[in-house]
Amino acid sequence: MSFEADPEVLRGLDHWRALNPVQQPSWPDPAELERVTKRLAGLPPLVFAGEADALRAHLAAAGRGEAFLLQGGDCAETFETATADNIRNKIKTILQMAVVLTYGASLPVIKMGRMAGQYAKPRSSDTETRGDVTLPAFRGDIINGFDFTPEARQPDPQRLLEAYHTSASTLNLIRAFTTGGFASLLRAHEWNRGFMANPAYSRYDEIASEIDRAIRFMAACGADFDALRTVEFFSSHEGLLLDYERPLTRIDSRNGLPYDCSAHFLWIGERTRQLDGAHVDYFSRVQNPLGIKLGPSTTGDDALALIDKLNPNAEPGRITFITRMGAGKIRDLLPAVVEKVAADGRPVTWVCDPMHGNGITSASGYKTRRFSDVMDEVAGFFEVHRALGTVPGGLHIELTGDDVTEVLGGSEEIDDAGLARRYETLVDPRLNHQQSLEMAFQVVELLRKS
Numbered sequence: 001m002s003f004e005a006d007p008e009v010l011r012g013l014d015h016w017r018a019l020n021p022v023q024q025p026s027w028p029d030p031a032e033l034e035r036v037t038k039r040l041a042g043l044p045p046l047v048f049a050g051e052a053d054a055l056r057a058h059l060a061a062a063g064r065g066e067a068f069l070l071q072g073g074d075c076a077e078t079f080e081t082a083t084a085d086n087i088r089n090k091i092k093t094i095l096q097m098a099v100v101l102t103y104g105a106s107l108p109v110i111k112m113g114r115m116a117g118q119y120a121k122p123r124s125s126d127t128e129t130r131g132d133v134t135l136p137a138f139r140g141d142i143i144n145g146f147d148f149t150p151e152a153r154q155p156d157p158q159r160l161l162e163a164y165h166t167s168a169s170t171l172n173l174i175r176a177f178t179t180g181g182f183a184s185l186l187r188a189h190e191w192n193r194g195f196m197a198n199p200a201y202s203r204y205d206e207i208a209s210e211i212d213r214a215i216r217f218m219a220a221c222g223a224d225f226d227a228l229r230t231v232e233f234f235s236s237h238e239g240l241l242l243d244y245e246r247p248l249t250r251i252d253s254r255n256g257l258p259y260d261c262s263a264h265f266l267w268i269g270e271r272t273r274q275l276d277g278a279h280v281d282y283f284s285r286v287q288n289p290l291g292i293k294l295g296p297s298t299t300g301d302d303a304l305a306l307i308d309k310l311n312p313n314a315e316p317g318r319i320t321f322i323t324r325m326g327a328g329k330i331r332d333l334l335p336a337v338v339e340k341v342a343a344d345g346r347p348v349t350w351v352c353d354p355m356h357g358n359g360i361t362s363a364s365g366y367k368t369r370r371f372s373d374v375m376d377e378v379a380g381f382f383e384v385h386r387a388l389g390t391v392p393g394g395l396h397i398e399l400t401g402d403d404v405t406e407v408l409g410g411s412e413e414i415d416d417a418g419l420a421r422r423y424e425t426l427v428d429p430r431l432n433h434q435q436s437l438e439m440a441f442q443v444v445e446l447l448r449k450s
């Protein structure tokens with residue numbers, strides 16, 4: 001039996017339009033926007049609703065401490081860098097981190113990319129000024145261009161279509177890598193190839209050798225390795241640009257309910273999580289598992305009110321709270337929020353984003369973060385949950401598989417002068433391949449303690 005859409009549900013999906021959504025561009029030509037969104041609404045969904053349901057069950061397990069979420073990828077994907085090499089390096093980095101965590105902590109790791117749709121960015125200011133010229137801020141490739149010219153900075157609806165097609169080709173390659181043999185655990189050694197030799201690289205190689213030995217032993221015992229040959233990999237992005245999310249929301253014929261089929265998992269950002277705001281209203285109406293970023297101003301009551309709105313039926317795995325308080329604040333601010341939610345009893349999955357609360361500007365003017373601050377926030381996150389008896393369920397990281405120099409420190413000791421060597425991000429700084437592996441090794445120690 002196939003279900004039809006309830007007209008009331010469909011009307012509800014457009015209620016956000018009346019709520020004055022924040023962080024949206026001013027489209028210069030509304031008729032063009034309408035043509036584009038109609039076209040998007042007729043294109044195939046990017047993910048299947050059943051996959052989002054499977055993810056919800058995995059996230060529920062992470063909330064109970066039976067799995068761990070590893071969510072990582074670019075701050076802002078770009079059309080130009082959606083190349084086979086970049087996608088492969090990011091996948092390899094996430095797979096390597098997952099191997100380190102799974103092997104070291106004996107926990108299943110849920111692998112999720114900030115990939116195949118992470119094209120829209122919230123900004124602190126609507127404009128950017130250089131010298132005496134002021135132009136609209138860059139809001140991500142799905143909206144406008146990075147070049148500092150009036151033409152590039154003009155929002156262009158055609159970019160929504162390009163974002164859709166680039167997401168589709170990225171997902172296609174991810175699916176090929178993760179189900180076609182590349183991600184087989186039997187090749188764990190090979191994921192290290194092509195990366196710079198460094199201490200984290202050699203530690204990873206040792207683990208891969210131990211896994212090889214264990215696999216050879218199991219093979220000699222007659223084990224069957226089908227389950228090791230493929231990997232479930234989920235896509236996610238910030239559900240920011242509602243003119244993109246709405247046309248990609250589809251009614252699932254299995255149950256008649258709406259799913260946002262632009263990605264498996266959508267998160268609501270720190271700047272758009274207002275209780276009566278358009279984003280919370282919109283995502284309350286779709287079935288996907290949802291993330292909500294919680295910054296340092298969040299109170300326990302805010303968190304409970306978000307649960308009331310977004311998960312009134314207390315469904316496990318529906319809500320992931322991604323906390324990003326900053327290294328200097330997390331130990332003071334997180335306990336009150338976690339205590340209130342724990343006392344309430346409705347299930348949530350707690351994840352740490354140690355990136356967005358730790359931004360600084362280096363002496364030479366780069367927007368950066370210190371690796372030591374990032375790791376300190378992760379440590380604080382584990383400490384708070386250990387003290388309260390709650391579950392640290394995962395990590396949300398801005399990373400790339402390339403050897404960029406955007407975050408200070410790490411065992412390579414990138415310093416202020418070193419940032420200029422390979423600073424490539426268009427918005428926020430990402431961990432490079434080596435820093436990502438280093439983080440995974442340190443998190444294993446924290447997971448073992450907890």
Ligand SMILES: O=C[C@H](O)[C@H](O)COP(=O)(O)O
Pocket residue numbers: 075121122123124125356427428
């Ligand atoms: O990634 C997060 C935000 O988009 C980003 O930090 C905003 O940066 P801005 O303060 O430079 O606008």
Ligand SMILES: C=C(OP(=O)(O)O)C(=O)O
Pocket residue numbers: 075122238268269270271293324356
């Ligand atoms: C903008 C982001 O984060 P936050 O909403 O936490 O600032 C992000 O993750 O890209």
